Amino acid sequence: MQDIRIAPSILSADFARLGEEVRDVIASGADWIHFDVMDNHYVPNLTIGPCVLKAIRPYTEADIDVHLMVEPVDSLVPEFAKAGADWITFHVEASRHVDRTLQLIRDSGAKPGLVLNPATPVESLNYVLDKIDMILLMSVNPGFGGQKFIPGVLRKIREVRALADRHFEETGHAIRVEVDGGVKTDNIGEIARAGADTFVAGSAIFGRKSKEGYREVIEAMRAAVKSVQA
Numbered sequence: 001m002q003d004i005r006i007a008p009s010i011l012s013a014d015f016a017r018l019g020e021e022v023r024d025v026i027a028s029g030a031d032w033i034h035f036d037v038m039d040n041h042y043v044p045n046l047t048i049g050p051c052v053l054k055a056i057r058p059y060t061e062a063d064i065d066v067h068l069m070v071e072p073v074d075s076l077v078p079e080f081a082k083a084g085a086d087w088i089t090f091h092v093e094a095s096r097h098v099d100r101t102l103q104l105i106r107d108s109g110a111k112p113g114l115v116l117n118p119a120t121p122v123e124s125l126n127y128v129l130d131k132i133d134m135i136l137l138m139s140v141n142p143g144f145g146g147q148k149f150i151p152g153v154l155r156k157i158r159e160v161r162a163l164a165d166r167h168f169e170e171t172g173h174a175i176r177v178e179v180d181g182g183v184k185t186d187n188i189g190e191i192a193r194a195g196a197d198t199f200v201a202g203s204a205i206f207g208r209k210s211k212e213g214y215r216e217v218i219e220a221m222r223a224a225v226k227s228v229q230a
């Protein structure tokens with residue numbers, strides 16, 4: 001298992017002060033920034049694009065984890081890589097040629113990840129594990145922040161952790177297991193126990209509306225994860 005990462009989703013940040021929000025949440029102890037891109041086609045919501053990524057990039061050296069909820073995917077990959085994405089993940093259902101899209105992300109200079117919706121089978125990962133650095137398991141249906149964690153996803157996290165561990169033993173290639181949707185201080189422990197090492201949280205962190213609040217939530221989340229890993 002790799003070191004844990006806490007990645008606040010800026011979907012719930014104050015968009016009028018996005019650069020400061022990015023700086024504040026990292027200064028409050030977060031590891032990464034999670035950047036949700038929605039196109040009103042693959043998901044019924046519309047958010048932010050590469051020009052916003054480019055604008056916030058100077059505010060932090062932390063990794064920016066771009067979660068693409070768009071269809072088609074490929075034309076946007078080089079745009080986001082150029083704007084400063086460290087990680088680019090996309091949904092299996094949104095690309096006609098998953099292997100090609102993964103390679104395109106790698107060739108663009110970002111780390112590739114594949115996203116599975118709550119009802120997407122784990123078998124979708126067959127034959128591409130060697131091409132991905134992260135598996136993102138959605139624990140809500142994509143499209144909106146502030147939804148409730150779907151408990152059935154815990155079983156899937158356990159399955160994917162076993163898969164990633166087996167892959168590591170066989171090849172030495174480590175793959176992160178990220179969980180996104182409804183992650184809070186009171187459920188992050190069981191999500192970690194199931195095998196996640198990377199945690200996205202939007203409303204739980206930015207809902208606190210102050211640097212002190214962000215720090216309290218991030219510290220409580222880290223402590224809850226450490227307590228189950230100890």
Ligand SMILES: O=C(CO)[C@H](O)[C@H](O)COP(=O)(O)O
Binds near residue numbers: 140146182
């Ligand atoms: O990808 C997403 C929604 O599609 C968001 O990253 C996710 O919902 C985070 O928000 P919250 O922690 O409030 O659930």
Ligand SMILES: [Fe+2]
Binds near residue numbers: 009034035036067
């Ligand atoms: Fe997300």
